[in-house]
Amino acid sequence: MAKLLEVRNLTTRFRTERGAVMAVDDVSFEVDAGETLAIVGESGSGKSVTALSLMRLIPNPPGEIVAGSILFEGQDLLKLSDAEMQAVRGDRIAMIFQEPMTSLNPSLTVGLQVGEPVQLHRGASWKAAFAKAGELLSRVRIPDAKARVDAYPHQFSGGMRQRAMIAMALACQPKLIIADEPTTALDVTVQSQILSLLKELTRETGAALILITHDLGVVARYADRVSVMYAGRVVETGTAREIYKKPQHPYTRGLMACVPRLDGALGDRLVPIEGAPPDLTRLPPGCAFAPRCSVAEPGCLTARPVLEDVGGGHRKACFVAVDSGVPVHA
Amino acid sequence: MLDANVADAPLLVVEDLKVHFPVMAGTLFQKQVASVKAVDGVSFTLKRGETLGLVGESGCGKSTTGLAILRMLDITGGRVVFDGQDITRHDRAAMRPIRKRMQMVYQDPFGSLNPRMKVVDLIAEPMIVHDILPNSAARSDRARELLALVGLRPDMADRYIHEFSGGQRQRIGVARALAMSPELLICDEPVSALDVSIQAQIVNLFQDLQQSLGLTYVFVAHDLAVVRHISDRIAVMYLGRIVEIADRETLYKRPQHPYTQALLAAVPIPDPEIEANRPQVAVTGEVPSALRPPPGCRFHTRCPRATDVCRVDEPALRDLGGGQMVSCHHA
Numbered sequence: 001m002a003k004l005l006e007v008r009n010l011t012t013r014f015r016t017e018r019g020a021v022m023a024v025d026d027v028s029f030e031v032d033a034g035e036t037l038a039i040v041g042e043s044g045s046g047k048s049v050t051a052l053s054l055m056r057l058i059p060n061p062p063g064e065i066v067a068g069s070i071l072f073e074g075q076d077l078l079k080l081s082d083a084e085m086q087a088v089r090g091d092r093i094a095m096i097f098q099e100p101m102t103s104l105n106p107s108l109t110v111g112l113q114v115g116e117p118v119q120l121h122r123g124a125s126w127k128a129a130f131a132k133a134g135e136l137l138s139r140v141r142i143p144d145a146k147a148r149v150d151a152y153p154h155q156f157s158g159g160m161r162q163r164a165m166i167a168m169a170l171a172c173q174p175k176l177i178i179a180d181e182p183t184t185a186l187d188v189t190v191q192s193q194i195l196s197l198l199k200e201l202t203r204e205t206g207a208a209l210i211l212i213t214h215d216l217g218v219v220a221r222y223a224d225r226v227s228v229m230y231a232g233r234v235v236e237t238g239t240a241r242e243i244y245k246k247p248q249h250p251y252t253r254g255l256m257a258c259v260p261r262l263d264g265a266l267g268d269r270l271v272p273i274e275g276a277p278p279d280l281t282r283l284p285p286g287c288a289f290a291p292r293c294s295v296a297e298p299g300c301l302t303a304r305p306v307l308e309d310v311g312g313g314h315r316k317a318c319f320v321a322v323d324s325g326v327p328v329h330a
Numbered sequence: 331m332l333d334a335n336v337a338d339a340p341l342l343v344v345e346d347l348k349v350h351f352p353v354m355a356g357t358l359f360q361k362q363v364a365s366v367k368a369v370d371g372v373s374f375t376l377k378r379g380e381t382l383g384l385v386g387e388s389g390c391g392k393s394t395t396g397l398a399i400l401r402m403l404d405i406t407g408g409r410v411v412f413d414g415q416d417i418t419r420h421d422r423a424a425m426r427p428i429r430k431r432m433q434m435v436y437q438d439p440f441g442s443l444n445p446r447m448k449v450v451d452l453i454a455e456p457m458i459v460h461d462i463l464p465n466s467a468a469r470s471d472r473a474r475e476l477l478a479l480v481g482l483r484p485d486m487a488d489r490y491i492h493e494f495s496g497g498q499r500q501r502i503g504v505a506r507a508l509a510m511s512p513e514l515l516i517c518d519e520p521v522s523a524l525d526v527s528i529q530a531q532i533v534n535l536f537q538d539l540q541q542s543l544g545l546t547y548v549f550v551a552h553d554l555a556v557v558r559h560i561s562d563r564i565a566v567m568y569l570g571r572i573v574e575i576a577d578r579e580t581l582y583k584r585p586q587h588p589y590t591q592a593l594l595a596a597v598p599i600p601d602p603e604i605e606a607n608r609p610q611v612a613v614t615g616e617v618p619s620a621l622r623p624p625p626g627c628r629f630h631t632r633c634p635r636a637t638d639v640c641r642v643d644e645p646a647l648r649d650l651g652g653g654q655m656v657s658c659h660h661a
Contacts, residue, residue, distance in 0.1 A: 042525035159616045187387035188552065189613050192596040196610065214526060217555075217598030221605040240602045258530035260559035262597055263604070266579065269537070270559065272530035276495040 002074055004175060004208050005031040005054075010068035012046075012053045015061060021280040023049040023063070025232035028307070031176065036202070036209040038223035038240070040216065040255075044277050046232040047212045051180045054210075055095055056085050073175065091121040094169035096198075098181040100161035104153040110137070110164050111149025117171040136167035140197060159190040166198055173205055180212045195222055216259055220244060228252050231278055231288035234307060238314030248316040250293045287318070295320045341413055341514060341546050342376040342399065348407035349391070349398045353621065366620050368394040370570035371408070373647070378513070381540065381547040383561030383578070385554055385593070389620050390567040392550045396516040399548065400432055401425050412514070430460050430510040437519035439503035443491050449502055450474070450487035456509045476505040481535060497528035501535065508539070518550045533560055554597050558582055563653070566590045569620055569628040572647060576654035586650060586661040589613075589629045627659065635660050 012024040024046045031037050041047040052058050053065055056077060070077040072093065077085065089095075094117075097103040104113060114136055115129030124132065130149060138145035140163040153161055162182060169177050179198065183191035199222050202209045211223060219226055220240060227237040228249065236249040247253045254273040275292040278284065284291060290300040300319055307315040349369040354360040369391040376382050384392040397403045399410055401417060409418045417428055436442040443452050453473040454466070463469045474484035480501040491499060500520060507515060517536070521529045533556060539545055551557050557564055558578050565575040566589065574587040585591045592613035598605055615632045618624055624631050630640040637659070645657045 042527060157616050187617065188554070188596045189387065189592055190616055192598070192610075193612060193614070196612065215598075216526070216600035220600045220602045221598035223602075244600065244602050255526060256600065259526055259600060260530075260533070260555040261599055261601075262555050262558060262582065262594065263599055264555075264559070266558075270530035270533055272534060273527040274531075276497060276528060277525070 003030040003071075004033045004073065006069075006071040007050075007054070008069045008071070010050065010053055010070065011066050012049050012058055012063060013066045014049075014063045016281060018281045022232050023280065024053055027068075027229075027232075027234050029227050029234065029237060031208045031210060033175065033208055034202070034206050035224045036199070036211055036222055038211045038213060038219040038226045039229060040213060040219055040226060041229035042214055042277055044231070044280065045229040047214075047229050048180050049232075050229070051095070051178050051210065051212050054178060055089060055093065056080075057095075087121065090117040090168075090174075091172045092174055093176045093178065094172070094174040096162075096165050096169050096177065096179040096182045098184050100158070100165045100185075101153065103165065104161060106153055109150050109152055110156065111151075114149070114164055114168045114171060117168060121172050132171065133167070136171055137164065139170070139201070140164070140167045142167075158186055159194060162186060162190075162194050163197070166194070166201065170201060170205065170207075174207055176208045176210065177202060178210045178212070181214070182211075183218075184213075184215075191218075216255060228255070231280060231283060233288065233317065235289065235318070236314075236316045237307065238312070242312065242314045246314075248310055248314065248322065249289075249318050250295050250320070250322070251289045252316075253322075254292075254294075295322065338377060339414060340375040341378045341380075342548075343411040344375070344395075344399065344408070345373050345411070346408035347372040347395065347398060347405065347410065349394050349403055350406040364621060367570050367623065368620060369398060370623075372565075372567070372570075372572055373408075374565055374572065374575060376514075376546060376548065378546055379540070379544050380563065381549055381561045383557035383564040384548060384550045384567060385552060385557050385564060386567035387552065387593075387617050389569070389617055391570040391620075392567050393518050395567070396434070396518050396548055396550050400429075400434055400516055402434075426460070430462075431512050432514040432516065433507040433510060433512040435500075435503055435507050435515055435517040435520045438523055439499040440491065440496075442503060443499070443506070445491050448488055448490060449477070449494075452491070452502065453477070453487075453506050453509050456506060460510055462510065472509070473505075476508055477502075479508065479539070480505045481531075495528075496524050497531055500524065500532050504532075504535065504539070508543075511543075512545070514546045514548070516548045516550070519552065520549075521556060522551060522553060529556070536560060554593060566593065569617065569623045571628065571657065572655075573629065573658070574654070574656045575647075576652075580652060580654050584654075586654065586656040587629075587658045588633045588635050588660075592632075627657075 008028050010024055010027045014021045014023050039047045111130050111133040115133035118124045118132045119129040134146045134149050142148055142163050183194050223240045226240050226243045227234045230251050236252045247256055257271040273292055278288055286301040286303055287305055290296040305317040305319050307317045309315050347369055350365040350367050352362040353364040355363040372395055386392050398405050405418050450470050450473045454469040457463050457469050474487050477484050482501050521532050561578050563577050564581050565572045568589050574590045613632050626642045627640040627645050630636040639659050645659045647655045647657045649655050
């Protein structure tokens with residue numbers, strides 16, 4: 001069966017004052033119907049630009065998708081006209097952003113914004129769209145939803161605004177939801193409420209979810225598969241269980257080792273990854289992680305590794321063979 | 331660390347601390363119509379060399395508590411005793427000698443450091459303010475020494491803050507806080523703006539500095555895993571009050587307050603197999619407004635175990651033994 005989404009060699013370039021930057025550099029991944037893929041990375045890894053590229057929301061200038069294809073239900077989104085793409089956004093693919101306060105219009109009621117996709121994509125009357133909005137808001141468990149359609153975003157708490165964003169995303173029963181750090185701005189108890197709700201609703205509707213996050217705990221709890229990004233590239237991908245049990249790339253291993261865990265041994269020292277993520281305008285010619293890598297070999301500084309299968313769909317972009325299971329940074 | 335000499339006087343004693351902010355209304359003649367009880371009866375003590383973690387969600391009063399200890403805010407009620415000296419009502423002049431001994435590390439070093447000043451001047455500035463080293467060459471030497479202490483190269487002293495990465499900026503923030511050779515550092519979310527790979531570097535730095543300089547920390551943060559890693563004892567705050575305080579092992583292994591339990595359950599563990607078998611304890615709702623905290627136990631509106639008594643009576647912090655204190659009718 002064809003994949004719901006197949007991204008091939010996606011490359012997004014930004015022009016900056018200090019030269020061109022490949023924010024997303026030859027990235028490939030796929031998403032099956034109904035599954036949750038987490039894209040993990042630190043700031044500047046290209047995870048959010050990947051999400052915006054999928055939605056074709058890259059501001060041009062300075063950004064531009066310069067290569068690759070995004071096959072969604074067999075159709076290359078990069079070949080669509082702007083109007084055709086507009087018809088896809090919010091209908092078959094929906095996006096949830098990190099900061100609901102900046103992505104909701106403060107001067108329009110919540111009901112109007114949540115119902116808008118129905119009016120826009122389904123040709124429903126505004127009256128019907130409002131009714132639908134009330135339904136959607138109660139589906140994301142906003143108490144007293146029918147009365148809340150007339151509220152403005154500032155009258156909602158952070159968690160409720162994010163619930164409203166989810167309601168809006170669900171409005172047209174999308175096949176794919178892209179959530180870019182949907183709970184980073186929220187408190188932990190609210191974070192788990194929102195993510196569990198999102199997961200439950202995608203399960204109910206059969207929608208696939210791309211979850212963009214920097215939080216390895218969130219990935220472990222909610223994702224089926226994981227792609228780890230570093231400096232614009234996917235360095236490792238596989239099922240969540242594989243990645244956590246047998247991380248192959250030294251960066252993934254480093255990430256796992258440097259995060260304190262609630263169930264970790266007390267008194268151990270954290271094992272940080274030395275150095276800092278690279279400046280994308282001055283990437284080294286070889287592997288971007290090589291300068292921080294504790295197992296780098298001379299070859300890593302000159303040639304770039306590509307993703308290679310290490311078994312069972314688990315792939316890594318690294319020249320160095322490592323014994324699985326033993327984190328090299330520990 | 332818990333059984334240290336009992337005779338050791340605590341470095342910091344906070345007793346029934348209250349910080350209330352007035353809420354004003356009216357267009358021409360403003361008058362106070364209510365108050366936000368940001369901190370409302372917080373007590374704890376801190377020994378020399380110890381780290382107390384203050385955790386809780388936004389609005390719980392953890393940062394306000396930190397600012398009040400430093401007397402950067404007016405204290406409404408209660409006492410703050412630093413090294414035997416009651417500083418609750420100290421004026422600016424009386425606070426001056428104390429300020430050298432307690433310093434703050436902020437979350438966002440870029441927002442708290444002047445971008446037009448060279449790093450050397452940023453670090454030397456507090457020395458000028460407090461008349462530590464009279465001559466500028468000596469101050470500059472000391473600044474370079476401090477840079478080395480926080481893991482930066484002394485030759486970076488002549489650069490500006492924008493030339494540094496997030497982790498390096500936080501190191502500079504720490505160096506500046508250390509310029510006065512303080513005994514107590516109040517660290518307000520010092521690693522939460524940093525990427526995970528950098529977080530570990532800074533957490534290790536805090537631990538190394540504590541070892542070598544004998545520092546005492548109040549570590550304010552919302553990340554429970556980081557707090558567990560760095561703290562000896564942890565106080566969990568909710569709507570201006572401490573709901574539970576215990577040493578870290580007890581708090582994480584045998585949390586007694588339903589809010590502590592909910593907080594811990596909400597934090598995912600980076601291991602899919604553990605997560606798959608972990609019971610999902612969902613706490614409903616969000617933190618109510620601090621302007622109108624619920625009567626009785628402040629957590630009762632979200633608590634799965636709330637009963638009638640919780641809606642009426644505010645529970646006091648009770649000692650459960652072994653240094654664990656909990657304010658819950660059902661614990």
